[in-house]
Amino acid sequence: MELSSEARVKLSDDYTERLWEEVERRGGVKEVSQSLGHSRSKMYNWKNKNSFLPIDFVTEIAGDELGDEIKAFKGKSRSNPIRNPSLPLDLSDELLCRIEFSVSINENGTPMYMTNDLGNLRRFQTLLDELGEVPYNIYTRDSRFQLNFPGYLYTLFQEISHGADKTALIDEKGNVNNGEIYVEGTRIAEEDYPNEIYNRKKKLKLALSKEKNEVVREMLSKEAKRAERTLDSVT
Template sequence: MMLKFEDLPEETRVKLTEKGREDLWHRVDEFGGVKQLSEAFDFSSSKMYNWRSKNSFMPISFIRRLMGQNPPEIDAVKGKGRGKAWGIDLPVEVSEELLTRVEASVTVNRKGTPVYITDEKSLASRFLNLLEEIGVDQSFYNREGRYEVRYSKYAHNVLSDIDFSEKFSALVDEEGDITEEKVRASGKGVSVEEFDAELYSRSKIFDLALARGDKEKIQALIAEESSRVRNLVN
């Protein structure tokens, strides 16, 4: 799914690139300057002078009023709070895989922080990679075999508001099950022989190999796990 400037929520604050700032303030000057713009659109002139001199984050409503749906170049966005900025180059492609994993496995804690929780490091690593692909900063925690990935409230709000079609293989990773005949998730089933998507859950990969009777894959997975145990012990 393509995330565009017009999709960002009204709570957004925006920081522009150098070229973006030049375009924006050139538009202000064309309008007659800060004072005249303030009188016409009810934006605080003191705040505008501050935004201009300090190159700070500006409300998206200000940029939209001046630039319409053709925004200047954006360096980063963030919400109203003190959370980390999201360095983003719009428009950006957001994968249905990421959105599926967010919907299936992310919860919001008492502080409002989104947290992806799994007992498989391979799934946590995949989720980290998907966030990194679109520039979202994250924190990773290993809590005695329970892995957590945390990221900004603002980014979560944006991602949660995107319409998308669920990616079946990601649902299998997150909450599905594999029997001798079927790969199942969210009420949908595909035969083990017809399922050809990539999985990242090592337990589901093993279950699929068992269902297919793939002895070579099973032996390879067991060897990998044995190697990991030896490395931990050493």
């Protein structure tokens, strides 16, 4: 998907230089500000302070074939930028479903992904990391994990329609009971199980009920290695 018209972008140094050369070729800041309807003082600030530039200004001057020239982007506010983005953004149904199911907005307008499972948290991190260097903070609150990410991204996500995703549905909303998976009281047929379940608690509970010893051994081995690394880091 393309960035919204309210995005602010940081271009490569070479492309930034060429952009302002094009502004000069068109008569300079004074002429371009009048012809495009931008504030002259703002344009001088953009140029002199090497600021993030409005995407509509950039495309008006340089066209929309920016390719890899966008090195970071953010919203209009002073939010932290997403650096080295993978553009155009390829947002999966899984990511958008997890956001729909498990993200809420706090009193400061910050999106918060909440989960009580470390597997879910790590999967959400992976999906965000696929978009670029997304700034986020992780907290632990009452045995729950909270991941805060930029509000601009959340606004962008809300503009996109998406399909269903079995993995996100079961990870975020499912529960395991007597060896069966249920979502909001409805039993999920085994042939409809996703290829991967990232929720560690549900995956382990399902494996134990199905006597899938190889899955249990693999998960316990991973937990032992994580515990060993944790001990090494504090000794």
